[in-house]
Structures are given as C-alpha cells and as structure tokens.
Amino acid sequence: MNQKKIYTGLNDREVADSRRKYGENLLTPPRQTPLWLRFLRKFKDPLVIILIVAGFFSICISFYEHYGLDEGAEVFFEPVGIFVAIFLATGMAFFFEEKANRAFAVLNQVDDDEPVEVIRNGNTTKIAKRNVVVGDVVLLNTGAEVPADGVLLEATALHVDESSLTGEPVCRKSTHREDFDKEATFPTDHVLRGTKVMEGHGVFRVEKVGDSTENGKVFVASQIDNSVKTPLTEQLERLSRLVTRASYAIAAVILIARLAMFFLSCDFSWIHFLQYLLDSVMICVTLIVVAVPEGLPMAVTLSLAYSMRRMLKTSNLVRKMHACETMGATTVICTDKTGTLTQNQMRVHEMEIDCTTAEHQALAWEGIAVNSTASLDFSDPRHPTVLGNPTEGALLLWLHDQGCDYRQLRAGAEVIDELPFSTERKCMGTLVRSARLPGKTILYIKGATDIIRHDCTSVMGNRSWDEIGARLLAWQNQAMRTLGFACMILPEDFGISMQEGAISKILDSMKERQCGLVFQGIVAIADPVRKEVPAAVRECLDAGIDVKIVTGDTPGTAKEIGRQVGLWTEKDNDSSVITGPEFEALSDDKLARRVGSLKIIARARPMDKRRLVEALQAQNEVVAVTGDGTNDAPALKAAHVGLSMGDGTSVAKEASDITIIDNSFRSIGRAVMWGRSLYQNIQRFILFQMTVNVAACLIVLAGALIGTQSPLTVTQMLWVNLIMDTFAAIALASLPPLESVMHDKPRDRHAFIITPSMNRQIIGVGGFFFALLLGLLYLLEYASVSSMSGLLAWHGGGKRELTNHELSLFFTVFVMLQFWNMFNARAFATGRSAFHFKGCGGFGMIALMVFVGQVFIVQFGGRMFNVTPLSLADWFAIIASTSFVLWIGELVRLFGRKRRSLWQ
Structure with a gap:
C-alpha cells in the first residue's frame, strides 16, 4: 500500500547550496571544431583549390616578368587581386554561414528549458529543467521526460522507456522491494535523466544532475539535422547538376576557342603561351565558379535561419x-x-453531483481530490494555476472554490491502488482507505459516462439514465466536455487482496458478485x-x-x-x-x-x-x-x-x-505562410542568379569565339560571384513573408523549382543582357571611347585592343544591369512594385552595399581589378542608362496588376 505524503521539498537557501555543491542540471557540450579550422574548410572546394593553384602560378610568372624581364611591380596586382577576391568571397560565405549556425544553435537549448513539476517551499510549481538541483522532489506524469537521476519516493503503475540508455523500451518501476528486478540494468526504484514515462505517475528525489547522470556520462550532443532531403533540396540538387554540366561544357568550349585563337596568332613564345594558358584556365574556372549555383545552399540556409528566427516571434x-x-x-x-x-482553459461550467447528505458530499469531494493526477500551483494564492491535465485541474479549481483544500484530502487518504486513465479505457480509478469516512475502503471511478454506467447498479438521487443522458447531450451540443463520477464502498469481507492491481480485480469480479458502482453525478467543463x-x-x-x-x-x-x-x-x-x-x-x-x-x-x-x-x-x-x-x-x-x-x-x-x-491554430496558419514565402524567396534568388549566369557565360564565350580578349577578368568575375552568391542570397533570402501567398493553392511538391514564367524571364532577360553587352563590346572594340558620352559620337574604325578604361565601362555596365535586375527579382511573384520597401530594410541595406562596393572597386581597384576610375558623368550615364531594366520591369508589373484587376 502506498501512503500519500505531503512533501515540502527544498527551500530557496537549500536550492542555492545544492547548486553550488553539485552544479547545474546541464550537459557540457562537446568540444567544437576551432573557428580557424572551420574557416580553412571553406577552401576544400575543388574549384577554389584550382583557382588558388592557378593564382600561385600566376604569381610565379609575375616574379619572372618583374625580375627576368624588368617589368614594373604592377605585374603583381592582378594575381594579388585574385587572392583578395578569393578570400573575400570565401570569407563572406563563412561569416554568414556562421551567423546562420548561431541562429540554429538556440534550438539545442530548448530541451534545457522544458518545464518540470517540482515541490519547493511546500508548494507544487514548475521550473526549467536546467534549474533542477540535487535534493529536489520532482513529480512525474505520463508523457514526462525524467529531468535528472534519482530515487523514487512513490510509484503508481509507473512504466518508463529506458531505450535511450539500455535499449529496453519499457521498464516497470516500483518502490516495493518485492517488485525489484535483480537483473535490471538500473535499480527498479531509480529513474534516469532522458528516459520517458510511458504510463502511470510517481514522485522522486533527485540524486544526480548534469554530467553526473548516466545520460551525461554517455552524452553526445545532438546537432540539428541539416541532411534531411526534402522536395526542395532534391530540386536544388537537380538544378545544381543541370547548371554544373552546362557550365563545364561552356568552359571547355571557351578554353578550346582561346587556345585556338592563340595558335592562330603570329606572336608565339613559351612564356607568353604559359601565361595565356594560365589566364584561360583561370577564366574558365572562374566562369564555372560564377555559373555553378554554390550560393544555393547558403540561400537555403539563410532563408531557413531567418524564417526560424522570425517564426519564433509568431509562436x-x-x-x-x-x-x-x-x-x-x-x-x-x-x-x-x-x-x-x-483555449485549453478548462473550468467547471456546471456540476450535478449528489451532495444532499454529509456522507454523499464527503464521497464527492474526496473522490475529486484523490482520483486525479493534476495539481495546483499556489505561488499566487489568489489565482492558483493548474499543473497537469487541464480537465482534472478544473475539478480541483472547483473544489478550491468550494473552500476545500484538495491537498489535505489527499494527504489523509491512504491510496491502495490506482488505475491510470487511457484512451482505450476512457476512465480512471483510485482505491483508498478513506479519511472522510474512517474505516471505509472506497473505489472512486471517473470518466466517460457512457463507459462507466455499465458498471453501475444504482444512481444517487434516484435520477433516471434518460434524464442524465438528456442533460449530457445538451452540454455536449454546447461543445462542453462531460465526465461522470461513480464510487463503491467495499465491504470488509469483499475477498480481494488490497494491494497494487486490486482495482482491475474488483471491476472484473462485479458481475460475479452481483454488485456494482453507485453513480454519483455528472459535470460539464467548458473550454471555449x-x-x-x-x-x-x-x-x-x-x-x-x-x-x-x-x-x-x-x-x-x-x-x-x-x-x-x-x-x-x-x-x-x-x-x-x-x-x-x-x-x-x-x-x-x-x-x-x-x-x-x-x-x-x-x-x-x-x-x-x-x-x-x-x-x-x-x-x-x-x-x-x-x-x-x-x-x-x-x-x-x-x-x-x-x-x-x-x-x-x-x-x-x-x-x-x-x-x-x-x-493556437492561428500560429499554424502563420507557419504555412512562412513556408510558402520561404520557397518563393529561394525562387527569387534562383531567378536572379540564373539570369546573371546566362549573361556572364554567353559574353565570355562570345569573347573567346570572336577572338577578343576576355571582357571580364578573373577578379571581376569573382566580384560578380560575390554579388550573386553572397549578397544576393542574403538580400533575397531575408525578405519578409507576404500574406498574399495564403490566397494561392498549395504548390505541387514534385514540380520543378524553376517555373515556366521563371524560364521565360531567365532566357529572355539573360539573352537580352547578352545581346546588349555584346553590342557594347563591339562598340568598344572598334572605336576609341573615353567616356560614356563618347558612344553617342561613335565612328567605326579598325579592330584594336580594349583599353582598361573601356573595360572599366563594360564591367560597370555589366554589374549595374545585374544590380537593377536584383530589384526585379525581389518583386517577382509579389504583385507589388519593386519600390515597396516596407519590412525590407535589410534588402535596401545590402543593395546599397553592392552599389558602394562597385564604386569603390572601380575607383580604387586599379590594376588589381584591371579598372581605371570613371568620371562622375560616366557614373550618372551608366546608372541612368542601365536603370531602364527596372523601369521596364515596373511597367510589366503595372500592366500585370491592371490585367488581373480586370479579370477579378
């Protein structure tokens, strides 16, 4: 038999002393890879390694040119620029991935903040799992995770899943020595951190916390699983394979074309050939770096990190x-x-339980108090809160409102056996030696009325079942939860051993003994x-x-x-x-x-x-x-x-x-909105990146085929790659969700991430950029142009080499076309103007960084980026002439909105 006790637990001073002596209930995380090593791992990419090797050979040639051919120190600028661009690109990627990882790290702390029911200062309350200390008295209910190692003080039909430690799915726990399993891995009267209560309930005193627990000894910190292959990741892998193969094919064509053009030239020397070969290899490799969407994983990571952080604000x-x-x-x-x-704020709406006599009231109140797994937290005596099952807690609150302290009733009753509630049984029971009716052994049953009525032979108050059924139906039609109460005062010669398991035997023997429960009444509990x-x-x-x-x-x-x-x-x-x-x-x-x-x-x-x-x-x-x-x-x-x-x-x-x-269900709707918006943000990034890919690959390929020098140098393409893969990923991945996505139907999870409309924009806009840039390249190739205004007075002449100033104009026009197109990508599928910046401050800041970075590189990059400073007039002319990309996009979106409004 199990005598109910009142536990006082630790007081505040004892808690502080215990924490100082035994430490906090936290597991020490494993040693992390050093930051510098994580940074070096960014250079494991084969393409980056090829660029570094090629850059190294380029430096060697520069040494030969400087010391062997007596050329100036400016020969070192371009190879140094290559390394600066490589370190800048990998460094930015590393920085933002580390930032995303820190956003994920907060999830590893969730388990330590799980609430735990403990008794302190004589009151049942909830504390965070991390705050449990040695000596705490902890309450366990079905479904709870054991927060620390300890010894059981009470155990009622307690079964614990210890598979996380021993592989045993269910172990019976007991405080009775006759029930101890001598072959068990851990003592039967002990519970261990990280195991889960599958059935029953109990009380235990904490003996070990944190790293001292069995769980702590074998602890391997869990990491967030980023390897789950969702439909999105499968589609991105498919896209990456497609673009990778195409970019390798284009790079091979460019390399063959450039080598063919070199051998067709009359000026041949091995040193020039080696330099030209290295330049060609670096251009091809850089083109692959630009074309291959290695920024997609970052875009997905950043989108998820941003969404996870912001979704937390929507609960x-x-x-x-x-x-x-x-x-x-x-x-x-x-x-x-x-x-x-x-609302899950269960309160008794109406109680119809027979209390016409003192004995009936004693039975009713004691039954409610002892036949329950819930508790009340009296931290605020005026407004006690429910701990445990809300329905059972509502009954305790009702009892409290009647001026009755359920704790005294529980402490006075000697519990013999308990039958936990289950969804199959739909009722629960407690067998006690009563304190309200001394000398009486009473079985209290509570649950679904249509279930327990079959074990009842009489009804208190002489009410009919039809009357009770009608009342229940009326309450249920008002969406109220209903329960029935029954009890049975066992005669002294009942003939069943009063120990654990007695309730099941009593219920099974009722028909044979021609006796049964007495139905006490019903209750309606409202949850609006x-x-x-x-x-x-x-x-x-x-x-x-x-x-x-x-x-x-x-x-x-x-x-x-x-x-x-x-x-x-x-x-x-x-x-x-x-x-x-x-x-x-x-x-x-x-x-x-x-x-x-x-x-x-x-x-x-x-x-x-x-x-x-x-x-x-x-x-x-x-x-x-x-x-x-x-x-x-x-x-x-x-x-x-x-x-x-x-x-x-x-x-x-x-x-x-x-x-x-x-x-709240509303939070579920917010999660759907975030999920749909996240998918669209990734589509916007792909739209932007693929458009740049088409333009960059085609213009470098065209330059190789027509025999001109590469219009974009290695360092310039690495800067373009930095804009695409890092800045654009951050800008487009962090766009806020749109409520308009909730007016769309769910997407086909098997559909390719690049939609037909995206295809049209990628090919159309990318092809247009290529044609425009090829025309500009032709103008610069066959005329001497010293400023953008000089293009208006162009007169064709003989073919000649492109000057650094002309290449600076071409490079800046190329970047500014992509810059304005980033705004179009941002407005994709929003139905809004690209100038709608509400909630998009991050995008605006990043766009400003890209523009300022371009100005800085052109004005101060010099030989490192093969550029010369442009005049203020050139900048105004380039900004104005390339901005038509945005204005055309705005017109298309405007007509699209008007057309949709006409159809609606």
Whole structure:
C-alpha cells in the first residue's frame, strides 16, 4: 500500500547550496571544431583549390616578368587581386554561414528549458529543467521526460522507456522491494535523466544532475539535422547538376576557342603561351565558379535561419529545419481540438453531483481530490494555476472554490491502488482507505459516462439514465466536455487482496458478485473556442488546405466546435463525421474512397490518427498534424510535419518538427505562410542568379569565339560571384513573408523549382543582357571611347585592343544591369512594385552595399581589378542608362496588376 505524503521539498537557501555543491542540471557540450579550422574548410572546394593553384602560378610568372624581364611591380596586382577576391568571397560565405549556425544553435537549448513539476517551499510549481538541483522532489506524469537521476519516493503503475540508455523500451518501476528486478540494468526504484514515462505517475528525489547522470556520462550532443532531403533540396540538387554540366561544357568550349585563337596568332613564345594558358584556365574556372549555383545552399540556409528566427516571434518554435519549407507545401492539417481550436482553459461550467447528505458530499469531494493526477500551483494564492491535465485541474479549481483544500484530502487518504486513465479505457480509478469516512475502503471511478454506467447498479438521487443522458447531450451540443463520477464502498469481507492491481480485480469480479458502482453525478467543463481561430481556419481553407478535426470527444461536441470555427457547415452531413470504432472498421479501400470527405473523427484513438495520416499520404497529400499527448507521437512522427503544443508532453515534442508555443491554430496558419514565402524567396534568388549566369557565360564565350580578349577578368568575375552568391542570397533570402501567398493553392511538391514564367524571364532577360553587352563590346572594340558620352559620337574604325578604361565601362555596365535586375527579382511573384520597401530594410541595406562596393572597386581597384576610375558623368550615364531594366520591369508589373484587376 502506498501512503500519500505531503512533501515540502527544498527551500530557496537549500536550492542555492545544492547548486553550488553539485552544479547545474546541464550537459557540457562537446568540444567544437576551432573557428580557424572551420574557416580553412571553406577552401576544400575543388574549384577554389584550382583557382588558388592557378593564382600561385600566376604569381610565379609575375616574379619572372618583374625580375627576368624588368617589368614594373604592377605585374603583381592582378594575381594579388585574385587572392583578395578569393578570400573575400570565401570569407563572406563563412561569416554568414556562421551567423546562420548561431541562429540554429538556440534550438539545442530548448530541451534545457522544458518545464518540470517540482515541490519547493511546500508548494507544487514548475521550473526549467536546467534549474533542477540535487535534493529536489520532482513529480512525474505520463508523457514526462525524467529531468535528472534519482530515487523514487512513490510509484503508481509507473512504466518508463529506458531505450535511450539500455535499449529496453519499457521498464516497470516500483518502490516495493518485492517488485525489484535483480537483473535490471538500473535499480527498479531509480529513474534516469532522458528516459520517458510511458504510463502511470510517481514522485522522486533527485540524486544526480548534469554530467553526473548516466545520460551525461554517455552524452553526445545532438546537432540539428541539416541532411534531411526534402522536395526542395532534391530540386536544388537537380538544378545544381543541370547548371554544373552546362557550365563545364561552356568552359571547355571557351578554353578550346582561346587556345585556338592563340595558335592562330603570329606572336608565339613559351612564356607568353604559359601565361595565356594560365589566364584561360583561370577564366574558365572562374566562369564555372560564377555559373555553378554554390550560393544555393547558403540561400537555403539563410532563408531557413531567418524564417526560424522570425517564426519564433509568431509562436512557432522550429525544431527541425526542413519543416519550414514543408509547411509551405501542406495540403491537409489534422488538428486536435483541445488547446488548439479551444483555449485549453478548462473550468467547471456546471456540476450535478449528489451532495444532499454529509456522507454523499464527503464521497464527492474526496473522490475529486484523490482520483486525479493534476495539481495546483499556489505561488499566487489568489489565482492558483493548474499543473497537469487541464480537465482534472478544473475539478480541483472547483473544489478550491468550494473552500476545500484538495491537498489535505489527499494527504489523509491512504491510496491502495490506482488505475491510470487511457484512451482505450476512457476512465480512471483510485482505491483508498478513506479519511472522510474512517474505516471505509472506497473505489472512486471517473470518466466517460457512457463507459462507466455499465458498471453501475444504482444512481444517487434516484435520477433516471434518460434524464442524465438528456442533460449530457445538451452540454455536449454546447461543445462542453462531460465526465461522470461513480464510487463503491467495499465491504470488509469483499475477498480481494488490497494491494497494487486490486482495482482491475474488483471491476472484473462485479458481475460475479452481483454488485456494482453507485453513480454519483455528472459535470460539464467548458473550454471555449479561441477568438482568433475562426479567421485562421478560414485563411487555411481559402489557401486550399483541408482541415480535419481529430478528437477524443463525442461527435456532438466535435461538430459544435467545427461549426463554431467555420469548418462544419449546413452543407455537411453525417458522411463527413466518423467515430473511432467506425473508422477502425473501414477497410483500406473504403477508407481511401472516404478519407478526402471526412472532416471530423470523434472518439479517436491513438492509432486512428496515424492511420488517417497514412491514408492521406497515400492520396499524395502533404499532411501536417497537431498533437500534445504521448498518444499523439505515432501520428506526429508519421506526418510530413508534426506540430506539438507548447504545453504538450515531452514525448509529443520529441516526435514533432515544430512546437506551437501558444497552442493556437492561428500560429499554424502563420507557419504555412512562412513556408510558402520561404520557397518563393529561394525562387527569387534562383531567378536572379540564373539570369546573371546566362549573361556572364554567353559574353565570355562570345569573347573567346570572336577572338577578343576576355571582357571580364578573373577578379571581376569573382566580384560578380560575390554579388550573386553572397549578397544576393542574403538580400533575397531575408525578405519578409507576404500574406498574399495564403490566397494561392498549395504548390505541387514534385514540380520543378524553376517555373515556366521563371524560364521565360531567365532566357529572355539573360539573352537580352547578352545581346546588349555584346553590342557594347563591339562598340568598344572598334572605336576609341573615353567616356560614356563618347558612344553617342561613335565612328567605326579598325579592330584594336580594349583599353582598361573601356573595360572599366563594360564591367560597370555589366554589374549595374545585374544590380537593377536584383530589384526585379525581389518583386517577382509579389504583385507589388519593386519600390515597396516596407519590412525590407535589410534588402535596401545590402543593395546599397553592392552599389558602394562597385564604386569603390572601380575607383580604387586599379590594376588589381584591371579598372581605371570613371568620371562622375560616366557614373550618372551608366546608372541612368542601365536603370531602364527596372523601369521596364515596373511597367510589366503595372500592366500585370491592371490585367488581373480586370479579370477579378
């Protein structure tokens, strides 16, 4: 037998002393790779290595030219510029990836902040897991994760999953020596950090924390899994392979063409050939560096990091990064009711329990107090808060409102056995030696009225079952949760051993003994719909996402909630709702035909939810599932995205991908919006980068084929690559989400990331840039141009070499075309002007950095970047003449908006 005790726990001074002596409940993270080594790893890319080797040989030739041929020190400028550009590009990439990693690192701290129920200063309260100290008295309930190692003080039907340490999925725990398993890896009366309570409840005293725990001894810090291959990463890999092959082919053609042009020339010497060969190799390799979208992983990483950080502000704590993107492709949301659609602030609406006599009242109040796993936190005596199950907590609050202290009732009753609640049983029981009725052994039962009535032989107050049923139906039609209470005073000669397991034997023997429970009464507990939920559900429905309610409540309650949130309408009929037993009875073929039309599954059991998810996935749906209990874990793991609730169990959170901190359905809609916007941001980056790729590859190829010198040098192309892969990735990946994406239908998760409209823009704009630049190259090649205004007075002459000033004009025009096109890419698929900067301050700052960087390089880059300073007039002329790219884009978007408005 288990005598209930009142524990006082540690006081504040004892907590401080324990923390000083034994330390905090934190695991020391593993030693990280040094920062300098992580930086050097950025140079492992084969293309970067080739550039470095080529740059080294270029320096060697420069030494020969300087010391052997007596040329000036300016021969060192270009090879030094190559190394500066390489270090700048890799350094910027390293900096922003480190910044993204720091954003992810916060997720590793989530587990340490999980709330734990402890008793301190004689009061039950919640503290962060990290704040647990040796000597703390900790309460364990079903679904909780054990926060530290300790010895059990109480254990009721307690089963713990120790697979994380021993491989044993379920171990029975007990405080009775006769139940100890001598062959167990760890003592039967001990619980260990990191293990999970699968059933029952208990109380234990902490003996070890942090690194001293068994979990700490074998701890290997978990890292965020960035290797999950989502539809997005698969599409990006496909795109990378396509562009890589094309760029290698173009580079090979350029190399062959340049070598052919060299051999056709009359001036041949081995030193010049070697220099020319190195220049050609570096141009080809640099072109590949520019063309290959190595910035895509950074764009995805930065987009995810930005989204994860900003989603936290909308109460979405992303635990697995791929969930950000997958939420954007969601087509079905299977949501639970309590706490997600409703406020999860359970309060007794009406209590109809017989208290007409002192004995009946004693039975009622003691039953509510002892037959419960919830507790109240009296940190604020005027407003106690519920710890544990909200429904049971509502009953304790009702008892508190009656002026009764449930703690005294619990302390006075001697608990013999407990029958924990389960979704299959739908009731719970406690067998006690009563303090309110001395000398009496009483069995208290609480649960679904339609379940426990079968074990009742009488009703207190002489009410009829028809009357009780009608009252229950009226409450359920108002979306209230209902419970029934029953009890049985056992005669002294009942003939069953009063020990653990006695309740099951009593219930099994009732029919044989022709005795049963006495039904005490019923209660209605209200949990109103959250105010923001109807609009949030409507938003998801308008976005083409089906919403299905999966709940353990009755069909009447579920339909009423569905009606209040706007999911259940007058057009719906009984074919859209099904109960758990009916759902289980459906064959796979029938379920496949019916699953799309289902809106509500009532009286659902754990495996019903998982089967629903798998049936929807078989129909090619992308499924998101919400859940807060241990029983929801199978469905959360099976879903494409599992969404646990902020006050859910540790098991549910462990199985989920995203934790909804405020438990609100509105936050789920925000997650979908972020996912869709993230996907569009990546598309914008690809649109911008591929347009530059087309223009750069074609212009360098054309230069090689027509026999001119390369219009873009190695250092200039590396600067262009820095703009594309780093700055553009940051600028376009950090754009804020658009609510307009919630008016679109879910995207096809198998569709290629480059849409037909993107294809048209990439080929059209990239080809136009190439034609424009080729024409400019021709003008510069066949005339002496000293300023942009000189192009207006152009007169063709004989072919000649391009001057550094002309190359500076060409390089700046090339960059400014891409600069203005970055604004067009930003406005892609927004339906807005490119000048709409609300919430886009980061984009504006980065655009300014690109422009200032270009000015700095041209004005001060000199031989390092093969440029000469331009006049102020040239800058104004280039900015004005290239800005037509943006103005044309604005006109196209304006006419597009007008055309859409006419059709609407």
